[in-house]
Amino acid sequence: MPSFDIVSEIKKDELQNAVDNANRELQSRYDFRGVEAAFTLNKQDLTVKVEADEEFQVQQMDDILRGKLVKRNIEATAAEFGEITRSGKKSIQTVKFKEGIDKDLGKKIIKLIKDSKIKVDAKINDDTVRVSGKKRDDLQAVIALVRGAELSQPLQYNNFRD
Structure with a gap:
């Protein structure tokens, strides 16, 4: 029968590659010079931590991450973008991936x-x-x-x- x-399912290696590529783009972008901004992937619970100095920079980083996910054939609907919170001098957002x-x-x-x-x-x-x-x-x-x-x-x- x-x-x-x-x-x-989400291919974890492709997700890792997308996050690495997004970090590389951050290092080369002029508007992020001198800014402590980074994407951090937690493979156990499939979350990406987006950190930057200001809230508008986190929003720009969201667009970068979405673009890299699409290039790696990970659908953007698999990502659930959380609220942007302020912690000390940093703005932080957590992106969860549904699996x-x-x-x-x-x-x-x-x-x-x-x-x-x-x-x-x-x-x-x-x-x-x-x-x-x-x-x-x-x-x-x-x-x-x-x-x-x-x-x-x-x-x-x-x-x-x-």
Whole structure:
């Protein structure tokens, strides 16, 4: 019976490369000369700490980071930009990256599939949604349906098996 998994993953090495490239651009930009500004990646919880002297500089750094993420094929919807806070002489912002499908999003995907009346079966397994059906064309229709829906985070489709 053909099946595939709907997952939400971020390639950690590409994220590291995007942060490194953003730091390199900061060093070469004229408007950041003499400013202590940096991007810091925490790989365990997939967060990037954005630090600069002023709030407007943090906003400029957000644009730099978004550009580098797009160049590395990481969708900007995977990033959740937090509030800019002031800590002493620094302005700090935390950017969290969403990975995995939580229960609410999983239920939303399953409801979307069931409402479409396509003859497939969808189940939540931890942080993935497994879709199985009798026909390959039905599974491809489900992929097209989920791609067309505007969901809160980017999704990938893995383990397509006949």
